[in-house]
Amino acid sequence: MINQNGSFGFYDKHIFCCTNERKLGHPRGCCAEKNAFKLRAYMKAKAKTFGIENIRINTSGCLDRCELGPTMVIYPDNVWYTYQTREDIDEILNVHIINGKVVERLVLKRNQNKLHKAND
Numbered sequence: 001m002i003n004q005n006g007s008f009g010f011y012d013k014h015i016f017c018c019t020n021e022r023k024l025g026h027p028r029g030c031c032a033e034k035n036a037f038k039l040r041a042y043m044k045a046k047a048k049t050f051g052i053e054n055i056r057i058n059t060s061g062c063l064d065r066c067e068l069g070p071t072m073v074i075y076p077d078n079v080w081y082t083y084q085t086r087e088d089i090d091e092i093l094n095v096h097i098i099n100g101k102v103v104e105r106l107v108l109k110r111n112q113n114k115l116h117k118a119n120d
């Protein structure tokens, strides 16, 4: 059955937040050392307070964008984000999940290999 967003998914949006953990000092780093567990938990709680329904916010293993983390991907949109703060999470929920627009400043582009700076 096709849902209201035109996809076949069980949820309207399925969000995967990498919480992969590596040993300290690993050359690629990891999302866990950048507060990914707490930010994912915050996202789940905040989605509830916003009254957002029919989405799923799962932890995931490594999404292979480690240097740019913490990272998440939202399906079925196939939009990838990097985020660092609760404010980033609030913006992703408000702009992307509630209003259906992409938060351009946080998007991880396909060929991107370093983080944007504030004035990029």
Ligand code: FES
Pocket: 018, 019, 020, 021, 029, 030, 031, 032, 061, 062, 063, 064, 065, 066, 067, 069, 070, 071
């Ligand atoms: S550790 Fe998160 S993308 Fe690899």
